Amino acid sequence: MRNQTKLLVMATLSVLFIGLYLLYDLNGSFEYALPRRAIKVLAMLITGASIAYATVVFQTITHNKILTPSIMGLDSLYQLLQTVLIFMLGSTHIALVNKQVNFFLSTAVMIVFALLLYQVLFKKGNQPIYFLLLVGIVIGTFFSSISTFMQVLIDPNEFLRIQDRMFASFNNVGTDLVWVALILTGILILWSARSHNYLDVVSLGRDTAVNLGVPYDKIVRKMLIVSAVLIAISTALVGPITFFGLIVANLSYQFMKSYKHNVIITSAILMSFVALIGGQFIVERVFGFSTTLSVIINFLGGIYFIYLLLKESRSK
Amino acid sequence: MIQVKGLTKFYGKKHVVKEVSTTIQKGKITSFIGPNGAGKSTLLSMVSKLIDADSGEVVVDATSARKMKSNDFAKKVSILKQSNYMNVRLTVRELVGFGRFPYSKGRLTQEDEQFVDQAISYMGLEDLQQDYLDELSGGQRQRAFIAMVIAQDTEYVLLDEPLNNLDMKHSVQIMKILRQLVDDLGKTVVIVLHDINFASVYSDYIVAMKEGAVVREGKTEDIIESAALKEIYDMDIPIQQMNNCRICVYFNSN
Numbered sequence: 001m002r003n004q005t006k007l008l009v010m011a012t013l014s015v016l017f018i019g020l021y022l023l024y025d026l027n028g029s030f031e032y033a034l035p036r037r038a039i040k041v042l043a044m045l046i047t048g049a050s051i052a053y054a055t056v057v058f059q060t061i062t063h064n065k066i067l068t069p070s071i072m073g074l075d076s077l078y079q080l081l082q083t084v085l086i087f088m089l090g091s092t093h094i095a096l097v098n099k100q101v102n103f104f105l106s107t108a109v110m111i112v113f114a115l116l117l118y119q120v121l122f123k124k125g126n127q128p129i130y131f132l133l134l135v136g137i138v139i140g141t142f143f144s145s146i147s148t149f150m151q152v153l154i155d156p157n158e159f160l161r162i163q164d165r166m167f168a169s170f171n172n173v174g175t176d177l178v179w180v181a182l183i184l185t186g187i188l189i190l191w192s193a194r195s196h197n198y199l200d201v202v203s204l205g206r207d208t209a210v211n212l213g214v215p216y217d218k219i220v221r222k223m224l225i226v227s228a229v230l231i232a233i234s235t236a237l238v239g240p241i242t243f244f245g246l247i248v249a250n251l252s253y254q255f256m257k258s259y260k261h262n263v264i265i266t267s268a269i270l271m272s273f274v275a276l277i278g279g280q281f282i283v284e285r286v287f288g289f290s291t292t293l294s295v296i297i298n299f300l301g302g303i304y305f306i307y308l309l310l311k312e313s314r315s316k
Numbered sequence: 317m318i319q320v321k322g323l324t325k326f327y328g329k330k331h332v333v334k335e336v337s338t339t340i341q342k343g344k345i346t347s348f349i350g351p352n353g354a355g356k357s358t359l360l361s362m363v364s365k366l367i368d369a370d371s372g373e374v375v376v377d378a379t380s381a382r383k384m385k386s387n388d389f390a391k392k393v394s395i396l397k398q399s400n401y402m403n404v405r406l407t408v409r410e411l412v413g414f415g416r417f418p419y420s421k422g423r424l425t426q427e428d429e430q431f432v433d434q435a436i437s438y439m440g441l442e443d444l445q446q447d448y449l450d451e452l453s454g455g456q457r458q459r460a461f462i463a464m465v466i467a468q469d470t471e472y473v474l475l476d477e478p479l480n481n482l483d484m485k486h487s488v489q490i491m492k493i494l495r496q497l498v499d500d501l502g503k504t505v506v507i508v509l510h511d512i513n514f515a516s517v518y519s520d521y522i523v524a525m526k527e528g529a530v531v532r533e534g535k536t537e538d539i540i541e542s543a544a545l546k547e548i549y550d551m552d553i554p555i556q557q558m559n560n561c562r563i564c565v566y567f568n569s570n
Contacts, residue, residue: 063403197422201414203404207397210366212468213390213418259404260422 003256003263010270017277024285043173043238044280046181048248048272050234053189054227055245056252056268060203060261061220062129065253066308068246069231071133072117073140074110075240080143081109082165087150091161099174103236110232118224129220168239168294170280181237185230192226195219196261203259241294243301248272250308317342318393318472318506323362323372325355332358334528335372340472344520345498345505349512349539350548354525356508357398357476363506364395364474376472390418394470396461398477402449408460409445412436415467435467439493455486462490466497473497474506479514487511491518516540517561524548540564 001009022037058069085095085102095101117139121132151159198219201209209216234241245268252267279293318340325333333355340346348356362369365381374381376392384392406414412435416428424432436445439459449457458478465473475494479487495518497503509515515522515536522539524532532544539545540562545553553566 065403197417200422201417204402204414207366207395208402208414210386211364211390211395211465212414213385213387215386257405259406259410 003258006256007263007266007270010267010274014270014273014277017274017281021277021281024281039173039175039178040170040280041277042178042182043170044276045273046178046185047168047170047234047238047241048244048276049189049269050185050230051241051245052248052268052272053265054230055249056261056265057192057199057223058227059249060199061223062133063203063205065250066246066305066312067133068243069227070240070243071140072114072136072228073143074114074228074231074235076140076143076147077110077113078106078235078240079166080147081106083147083150083154083162086158086162087154091158096161099172099177103174103177103180106236107232110235111229114225114228114232118221118228122221132224165239167292168241169292170238171289171292173238177237181233184233188226188230192223195222196265199223199261200259203261239294241297243305244272244275244294244297246308247297247301247304248275250304317377318363318504319375320359320363321373321375323359323369323374325358325362325367325370332528333362333369336525336528336530337372338523338530338533340504340506341521342471342504343498343502345494345507345518346521346523347515347519347536348506348508348523348525349510349515350525350531353527355528356525359525360395360474360476360506360508361397364393365389366395366397387418390468390470392470393472393474394465394468395474396465396476396478398480406449407446408441408449408452408463409436411449411460412441412445412463412467415464415469418468431467431469435463438466439463454481455483455489458482458486458490462493470503472504472506476508477510478507479509479511487514494518512540512545512564512566513561516564537562 018041021041022034026033054069059065059067085093089095095105117135121135151162154162198214201212201214202216202219206216248268248271251271252264256263256267258264276293279296283289283291283293283296320336320338322335322337323333324335336359348360350356358367361367363374365386376384381389409432412432413424413428415435416424416431420428436442439462441459441463444452444456449460452460462478478490482490491514494505494507498505519536522533522536523530524539524544526548531548532539540555542553542555545551545564551566552569553564554569556563556565
């Protein structure tokens with residue numbers, strides 16, 4: 001099958017699933033159920049696209065196919081922020097109850113953190129990118145440890161509130177926030193789409209890329225920031241779900257067998273649409289909401305991750 | 317002509333290249349020789365803008381390299397490093413196609429395809445062009461990378477130890493191709509070599525480095541002689557004239 005055909009099949013599948021999700025068992029409730037479902041679908045499309053995009057880009061600039069952007073500690077920061085808010089202010093405070101306030105606060109904190117981290121590290125000159133990742137891991141672990149510490153001290157009822165926020169959920173997303181996130185994500189992806197050709201060369205390694213006239217360090221920095229902001233937006237919107245990106249990115253490499261980022265990224269985004277909307281449909285209609293989608297994703301993602309590790313270790 | 321003016325590089329506190337100045341003549345093969353750790357590769361990386369110099373300047377055809385845009389520079393000077401590990405799976409033809417990136421930004425035109433065809437046939441890779449790089453032998457891979465640099469069609473071609481890990485046959489093959497690039501296509505080739513006999517037989521000029529500085533430079537016949545080699549390598553190396561080639565017999569010298 002040619003790559004274009006494959007992409008077309010995936011696009012058709014996405015549309016089918018969206019239609020199925022929107023219209024299944026609707027019973028003519030066009031005014032009530034349809035808009036609510038549409039918002040959920042939109043939230044899933046935004047999250048799926050952001051995470052797929054951020055992961056593919058992140059893996060290219062780090063030259064590593066089993067990393068996810070969560071290694072930079074953004075997920076842990078989100079968890080820490082929610083924990084600190086509940087710990088200091090209580091779960092009824094406006095910063096937690098009001099979705100808008102929480103969204104903008106979380107996004108801002110994560111973006112500021114990522115920019116500060118990159119600023120400090122880039123200023124030190126041309127550090128290898130693995131140094132950056134190492135710093136990310138250390139800071140991420142530090143954040144998780146503080147969160148755990150606070151969660152141990154907290155009132156058990158409040159702790160349940162925290163746990164609620166530790167898993168991504170599409171079930172109560174703010175309508176107006178979806179539009180904000182859609183615009184921000186759209187602008188970011190369109191803005192960086194011009195660099196996709198450069199990314200093809202970046203994956204050949206720094207020396208070859210510089211030889212071919214690619215402003216390597218500039219592209220890497222730009223793309224690191226783009227992926228961090230995308231992750232920040234989608235995490236603030238639905239909660240931490242970055243593991244998911246690993247699956248769609250690697251499935252795309254295997255499925256498309258292409259080095260072209262336009263192809264890989266499109267495929268990863270379409271796959272994430274199919275997986276998220278199809279998965280959410282199953283969660284709602286088959287399991288009757290008895291579990292959340294991110295639990296299933298983490299379960300399947302974990303199995304796939306172990307498979308990837310085994311495969312990589314065999315090929316060396 | 318590439319003029320290197322007072323290039324300096326520190327790795328931490330280690331002074332690896334010490335204010336090196338030299339000139340690379342157009343349309344010739346210039347070899348950089350010298351012991352391990354002399355700073356040859358670092359110098360080549362600075363000349364080709366892979367790493368920034370701490371001080372000094374490189375002037376390519378009367379324009380300062382620093383003032384050239386990276387894309388314009390890539391149409392003028394190309395570099396091939398010793399290790400070319402890649403994370404993606406490419407065919408030979410796809411790799412060679414990347415050589416046209418400075419011109420076409422990834423969308424190959426008819427003209428680009430012609431350059432790719434020429435480069436592939438120049439390196440004798442026609443039968444392998446649809447094969448994946450990770451399925452090739454070391455010599456074939458090296459040829460594929462050189463084909464990419466040829467497709468890049470730069471006036472100056474810089475190669476960092478291109479004979480590494482190659483057997484005699486492939487080493488000779490590659491040196492002959494580099495000679496042809498200079499003689500037939502008028503390119504300028506700069507090459508870091510470890511085997512001084514290859515430098516002696518194939519190059520026009522030799523620059524000898526030691527401990528981060530140039531110790532000798534000049535025409536090949538002025539460098540390949542016992543007194544100069546003694547200064548460069550601290551070894552007494554007798555030189556034999558064979559079939560018009562000066563061969564250094566260093567295998568059992570002190």
